[in-house]
Amino acid sequence: MTLVHTLGFPRIGERRELKFALEAFWRGDSPAAALEETARFLRARRWQTQAAAGLGLVTVGDCALYDHVLDTTLLLGAAPARFGFGAARIGLAEQFALARGNADQPALEMTKWFDTNYHYLVPELDARTRLSLHAGALLDEVREAQALGHRVKVALVGPLTWLVLGKSHEADFDRRALTGAVAEQYARLLGELGALGVEWVQLDETALVTDLDAGWLAAADAIYARLGAAADGKAGATAEAAAARPRLLLAAAFGDVSRHAARLAGWPLDGLHLDLVRAPDQLAAFLPDWPEGRVLSAGVVDGRNVWRNDLRRSLATLAPLHGALGDRLWLAPSCSLLHVPVALDAETRLDAEVKPWLAFATEKLGELALLAHALDAASRHDLGARAEDDAVLARALAASDAARGARLASRRTLHRTVRARVDAITATMTERASPHAVRAVAQQAALGLPPLPTTTIGSFPQTAAIRAARAAHRRGELGALDYLHAMRAEVADVIARQEALGLDVLVHGEPERTDMVEFFAERLWGYAVTEHGWVQSYGSRCVKPPILFGDILRPEALTVDTASHAQSLTARPVKGMLTGPVTMLQWSFVRDDLPREQVQLQLALALRDEVIALEAAGIRIVQIDEPAFREGLPLRAADQPAWLDAAVRAFRLSAAGVADSTQIHTHMCYSEFNDVLPWIAAMDADVITIETSRSNMELLDGFARFDYPNQIGPGVYDIHSPRVPSVEAMLALLRRACAVIPRERLWINPDCGLKTRGWIETQAALANMVEAARQLRGEMA
Missing domain, CATH: 3.20.20.210 (TIM Barrel)
Incomplete structure (x- = not known):
């Protein structure tokens, strides 16, 4: 049977239950127990959705309360020393202080997750960073899923990607100095997951689709050599522990990793996930020399967009792979479904023409199950079963074809008028009349700003x-x-x-x-x-x-x-x-x-x-x-x-x-x-x-x-945190800005x-900002 899985699933809930539980907790309107109960409920519902869709493995570890990169940072005991938290005593209050700041410290930096609109919290790494494993929360989630009768795959930010995404404020510190420590903690974690009977661990190594230099690739080799040694029972592992080690599925989403094909073939992997939506041509670099015994997870359903899958096209890609790999072919979305809405059924007011063209996260799981059903039906010899399967497939193909045809033929807007305007764009339409230096004089005359x-x-x-x-x-x-x-x-x-x-x-x-x-x-x-x-x-x-x-x-x-x-x-x-x-x-x-x-x-x-x-x-x-x-x-x-x-x-x-x-x-x-x-x-x-x-x-x-x-206007305070910075803190930032940018600009x-934000903190912060500007103008004068 062709196994279906997902790299991740939306964690907010169909009605944003996690959002409202978080904000109630932050306001002090509900206790920690209420937030944790909401999180448990959402996890259980997510797993049930996956199981009901026919997925062979449910994904655990992608249910962060705030951010999955922050979860990984806490898993590795890498909270920055400036917060003063001992790695072993980080609870909800400390976790959210890292995410949102507190009276004493600004929050961790936030930036975009590769080329998506998801924001992650940047790990702060320096010479004081000491890594240690704190897997209790993750292990509890595994036990929750197992107690509900699910077969579990754990999804983690990959060790290489976590290091690449980190940042150091020390100019002479190289994050790659932590390579051995990171690998050691992941190896320990694999042992603990194996002891719970976890069969598969998914390591999301999205960094591999970016431009990595030789130093980073050497670090990657070292990390996976250590994980391979752990899986082989070396480095002190007992034979029993080695036998229980989970199998490793490396997931590379958002791009092409074919340039690393030879390197990946040598890594101790039991499976490799390829994004065949973003980079369908990369398959050629891996085939026909696919390693014996290794699973190919084919990401054929788009995890970044909401259009229904073109089933005929997907089957054309998958059929030869299924013939060559059999049960070693798995089906998955191209990436985590974190980036699409939860379920289309909730949309009762959506444009009636547009809705049949769409598939949200829940519907994408159904598409994957249908593709697996089609592949398996084609390989069966029971003609009665094939006839039934063919009828199901025929209806699905007809619906897919109809949706795609209707979408491409839509004439809801003025195609000719709009496209004629695009064709008529000239170079002069993208140029201001004068350079900025001239414009600045005219603007100051018109605006009279201080x-x-x-x-x-x-x-x-x-x-x-x-x-x-x-x-x-x-x-x-x-x-x-x-x-x-x-x-x-x-x-x-x-x-x-x-x-x-x-x-x-x-x-x-x-x-x-x-x-x-x-x-x-x-x-x-x-x-x-x-x-x-x-x-x-x-x-x-x-x-x-x-x-x-x-x-x-x-x-x-x-x-x-x-x-x-x-x-x-x-x-x-x-x-x-x-x-x-x-x-x-x-x-x-x-x-x-x-x-x-x-x-x-x-x-x-x-x-x-x-x-x-x-x-x-x-x-x-x-x-x-x-x-x-x-x-x-x-x-x-x-x-x-x-x-x-x-x-x-x-x-x-x-x-x-x-x-x-x-x-x-x-x-x-x-x-x-x-x-x-x-x-x-x-x-x-x-x-x-x-x-x-x-x-x-x-x-x-x-x-x-x-x-x-x-x-240029550099931001002088973080609006994503309820913290109200002082006039002195803003002045310190502004003086640093003045050191690198001329004050007149x-x-x-x-x-x-x-x-x-709320009005009380907004007015307080803006009052301090205006006062900081007043004082700085006085210094200038």
């Missing part, structure tokens, strides 16, 4: 009253006019608060926006939005990526009325707030029948129209947020320039239609920027705001070495939007 201007990134706290009004409006209980008045009252309140705080450039606070992408998707043709299609971004933060299925058209103004109203309430400049074309693309589930670059340009044209309309309405600053600019970067260096060139072209197309005196801002967060600075400069935004507080302004060093020519702002 030195070191203060602003925020865009959103302000989404209070219970805002959410209640929005929900009532959606249910039809609050009419359109009453809802408009409610939102305008919120805007007036936010403007008044900002003026009282003394901020220089204001925002309207975005009370009407559920999400920075979904808001625009609801108003652009070519998009569909879901009701419950939540995906975890980090911790309790969930997003609902819209579904981009057709050509993009802006039927009317999107934000002009709200921005104009906000500007009418104050003499200070108010920013128009838009989400940029790169982020709109990256944070959506995107159609796969057109090149992504073309879809990105369609989005850029729609946003260009909005930018020009905002300027015509008297808005003199427009912020076009691009937090995903670095996120979508291909994982191999050779593929990156073309992607970056296309991203820059799209941003400039959206921004370049305005006069010199109109100031264009952009915002980026939680990414490493140093390797893409030439392209960030090429975007030619007048002001860029970036996340820097968690890294203690380290990101600015790259901007200084590159001599970034335009204005500096802005002062938080790291990111304030949507998830």
Whole structure:
């Protein structure tokens, strides 16, 4: 029988139960026991979903309360010394202090998980790091699953990948010095899992799809040699322990690992997972010399997008593999299903044309089971069974063909009009009239801003009253006019608060926006939005990526009325707030029948129209947020320039239609920027705001070495933490910023939007930020 498994499954729950349990615990509204009970319930339901779909192994170890990389850091006893936690005494309070910060320490740095919108907490490693195994929580989860009657596979961040993802603040410390210690702890863990009867352990080594130098590859060889020695009963292991060792499945998602085929053939692996969605051609490098006895896990169902699987295409790939490998062929999604919503059944309001085209995590498990069913049926000799199986398969193939055909033939948007506009784009449409130095003079004359201007990134706290009004409006209980008045009252309140705080450039606070992408998707043709299609971004933060299925058209103004109203309430400049074309693309589930670059340009044209309309309405600053600019970067260096060139072209197309005196801002967060600075400069935004507080302004060093020519606002406090930093702490960061960036080009702002924070902490932090700016201006004078 062909075994089906998944590399991971969404952990938030169909109704975001984990989110609400976490936030209740953080607020002090419920005890730790309630959070732990919710987590147990969600784990059990996830395993039951997998078992009911026919999976041969359920996955354990992917149910992190906050982040799976943080779980691995705690598993290895690697909490940073600066927190003062003993590795053996980390409970929920300490775990969340690492994730969210506390009164004494900022949280661990956060950045994007490879080229996804998931954020992980960066391990801090240095010469003081001493690793030790703390596997109690993981072993308890294994026992839970086994007690429910499940056959278990444990999924872990691979030892190599954990080291690669780490960071050291000591310039002379090489993380590879921990290679032996990491390998030793993983070897010990394999022994403990084997003692519980765990058959398989999945090691997620996504780092292998990136560019690793010879030193990292040598470290990888050393790690897997140690794990092989443990499996062979060497290094002090008894024969009984060696016999009980789990088998190792190495999983390489998000790209091509064929260049490592010879190396992987020599590693002590019992199975290898290949992403055959992102890199279908890599199979040729591994076949026909597939090692005897090794399992091939074929990732043929897309774990990063929501379209139904093309069953005919998948079977064409799988049939010869099944013939050659038999039961050594396993089926899986291309990557963890963490990146897609939980279940399509919950969507009762989704566009009736679009819904049959889709498969969320639960439905993807069904697709895998169906593919396995088809492969096994084809190899049976029982004609009666084959006839039954063929009928099931015929119905499934017909549904798959119908969905794909309907999607490709859809004419829901103005294809010819939109594509003609893309074809007509010229080089002059992506150029501002004057260089930034000239524009800066015109903008200062128009805006009259003080030195070191203060602003925020865009959103302000989404209070219970805002959410209640929005929900009532959606249910039809609050009419359109009453809802408009409610939102305008919120805007007036936010403007008044900002003026009282003394901020220089204001925002309207975005009370009407559920999400920075979904808001625009609801108003652009070519998009569909879901009701419950939540995906975890980090911790309790969930997003609902819209579904981009057709050509993009802006039927009317999107934000002009709200921005104009906000500007009418104050003499200070108010920013128009838009989400940029790169982020709109990256944070959506995107159609796969057109090149992504073309879809990105369609989005850029729609946003260009909005930018020009905002300027015509008297808005003199427009912020076009691009937090995903670095996120979508291909994982191999050779593929990156073309992607970056296309991203820059799209941003400039959206921004370049305005006069010199109109100031264009952009915002980026939680990414490493140093390797893409030439392209960030090429975007030619007048002001860029970036996340820097968690890294203690380290990101600015790259901007200084590159001599970034335009204005920049490094974040002076971390909005993802409830911690309110002092004036002195912000001044220390700002003085460091002034050491690397000329003061006349500096802005002062938080790291990111304030949507998830409460008003008490928001006002306190912003008051300190404004005071820090006042004091720094005094020092300048």
